[in-house]
Amino acid sequence: MAEKITRDWFDRYMVPCFAPAPFIPVRAAGSRVWDQSGKEYIDLAGGIAVNSLGHANANLAAALAEQAGKLWHIGNGYTNEPVLRLAKRLVDATFADKVFFCNSGAEANEAALKLARKYAHDRHGAHKQEIIAFTNSFHGRTLFTVTVGGQPKYSADYAPLPPGVTHLPYNDLNAVENHISDKTCAIIVEPIVGEGGVIPADPAFLAGLRTLCDRHQATLIFDEVQTGAGRTGALYAYQTYGVEPDILTSAKGLGGGFPIGAMLAKEAWAQVFQPGTHGTTFGGNPLAATVADKVLSLLDDELLQGVRERHDIIVSHLEQLNARHGVFSAVRGKGLLIGAALAERWRGKAKTLTNLAAEEGLIALIAGPDVLRFAPALDISTEELETGFARLERAVARFV
Numbered sequence: 001m002a003e004k005i006t007r008d009w010f011d012r013y014m015v016p017c018f019a020p021a022p023f024i025p026v027r028a029a030g031s032r033v034w035d036q037s038g039k040e041y042i043d044l045a046g047g048i049a050v051n052s053l054g055h056a057n058a059n060l061a062a063a064l065a066e067q068a069g070k071l072w073h074i075g076n077g078y079t080n081e082p083v084l085r086l087a088k089r090l091v092d093a094t095f096a097d098k099v100f101f102c103n104s105g106a107e108a109n110e111a112a113l114k115l116a117r118k119y120a121h122d123r124h125g126a127h128k129q130e131i132i133a134f135t136n137s138f139h140g141r142t143l144f145t146v147t148v149g150g151q152p153k154y155s156a157d158y159a160p161l162p163p164g165v166t167h168l169p170y171n172d173l174n175a176v177e178n179h180i181s182d183k184t185c186a187i188i189v190e191p192i193v194g195e196g197g198v199i200p201a202d203p204a205f206l207a208g209l210r211t212l213c214d215r216h217q218a219t220l221i222f223d224e225v226q227t228g229a230g231r232t233g234a235l236y237a238y239q240t241y242g243v244e245p246d247i248l249t250s251a252k253g254l255g256g257g258f259p260i261g262a263m264l265a266k267e268a269w270a271q272v273f274q275p276g277t278h279g280t281t282f283g284g285n286p287l288a289a290t291v292a293d294k295v296l297s298l299l300d301d302e303l304l305q306g307v308r309e310r311h312d313i314i315v316s317h318l319e320q321l322n323a324r325h326g327v328f329s330a331v332r333g334k335g336l337l338i339g340a341a342l343a344e345r346w347r348g349k350a351k352t353l354t355n356l357a358a359e360e361g362l363i364a365l366i367a368g369p370d371v372l373r374f375a376p377a378l379d380i381s382t383e384e385l386e387t388g389f390a391r392l393e394r395a396v397a398r399f400v
């Protein structure tokens with residue numbers, strides 16, 4: 001008989017850079033997950049905004065299985081049909097003229113930042129190299145992206161860091177106006193700060209960044225790794241703000257659970273990456289491209305409308321729960337990226353609450369120590385939401 005796999009194998013065999021829950025999920029369907037003991041959980045985390053169409057989605061599984069019987073990997077010395085289909089779909093649906101594929105959000109941002117630097121070097125010279133980013137933002141875990149991310153706890157241990165990065169307060173257009181100069185090569189911004197607390201940008205902030213970038217010939221990069229692929233109720237959040245970036249990064253929900261990253265760019269920027277200037281072995285892999293193309297084909301108007309309706313349902317559940325227990329000071333976000341900030345008395349305890357929720361059979365996320373975050377599947381059912389929030393209420397009753 002095969003040896004039983006237990007959670008302590010993680011501590012014995014894996015690099016301890018994560019602290020996974022005490023249970024091991026083994027099976028999932030829709031927005032329900034089951035662990036080794038058969039205990040059921042409602043999933044309001046969506047694998048951190050990744051499982052956009054739920055677990056074990058039959059359409060995605062069928063597309064993947066069909067492609068798995070044809071071509072898994074061919075390398076970038078050749079192109080392939082799935083990646084061309086996906087690139088065309090993204091170009092047709094967005095501001096972008098060209099797409100570069102990779103395998104994660106960090107890689108998409110790494111590509112975007114490198115592209116912005118090279119674009120500025122080629123057009124204006126080496127002095128134009130400064131990147132403006134925002135406090136509390138998160139852009140990934142490579143050395144460049146932790147440096148650009150606005151959370152020193154993720155970068156401080158890895159010094160020396162790449163130079164030329166400045167962090168300014170989010171939603172503070174004056175701070176940007178006072179700082180930006182002809183040395184600025186790019187501004188990178190999350191339309192909704194995700195990991196850093198679910199904080200939506202003020203529309204005037206994003207519009208102002210666009211104006212300032214145009215004035216100073218700087219590249220505007222939107223990191224839509226978390227907000228993209230339907231999460232906010234539009235295909236990409238920039239479409240709800242009516243402000244177009246020059247470069248946009250996407251990952252997470254784009255693959256519905258299959259790893260993929262994408263950098264979307266306007267033509268003038270895309271032309272800077274000529275053969276040999278940037279690359280990846282697995283980017284544009286036919287399996288990932290097939291699944292992402294299927295995900296996008298399913299994000300139709302009806303599904304996006306459903307995301308906006310589910311937003312209202314979740315906010316109303318949170319407000320009712322708050323009326324009874326007074327645990328939250330604010331509920332914010334767009335579509336199915338929602339944050340509930342804990343009231344003063346419970347600051348710093350978001351993880352304690354999600355641990356209690358898991359005991360009650362509910363998987364939720366945190367966004368920093370003070371904020372509970374919800375990023376469920378975009379097609380989560382009303383019944384799954386009802387059950388999930390009944391369980392959250394039980395957890396909150398034990399928490400307060």
Ligand SMILES: Cc1ncc(COP(=O)(O)O)c(C=O)c1O
Pocket residue numbers: 103104105106107109138139140141190194195223224225226251252
């Ligand atoms: C806004 C944003 N950018 C980038 C990343 C990094 O993505 P990945 O973990 O796929 O590298 C994340 C991940 O949480 C994110 O939320």
